[in-house]
Structures are given as structure tokens and as C-alpha cells.
Amino acid sequence: MPIYEYRCQECGEKFEKLVRLSTSTSEIECPKCSGRRVEKLISAFSTRTSSTTAASASACTPSA
């Protein structure tokens, strides 16, 4: 089962959870406040990769 990262919109708690493919976000419960208003986070890996690519691309751009 994949691990997804979630953030609670009630208390701001971030947590990881093992979920089945059939599990929807509305079934995820915050471990801290038991709130049901959680959002799935985009993985930090893809965010870091895209920002690194943008930085190196601008550095390689000729000034003339």
C-alpha cells in the first residue's frame, strides 16, 4: 500500500498514512484532532525537482 502525506485543515497537523487505493480523502481522519477535513499533499520530491530545474535553466541562459 502506498503512503500518502496529508494535512489537517482543522489544526494544521501534517501526517502520513498508509491507504488502500479505494480509500478516499474523506475517509482520512486527523490523528491529532480527529478532524475529517484533510487535504492530500503533493510530494516534496516533485516540488524540489521542478524548482531545481528552473534555477539551472536560468543560470545557463546566455546574457547576450
Ligand SMILES: [Zn+2]
Ligand atoms: Zn487535526
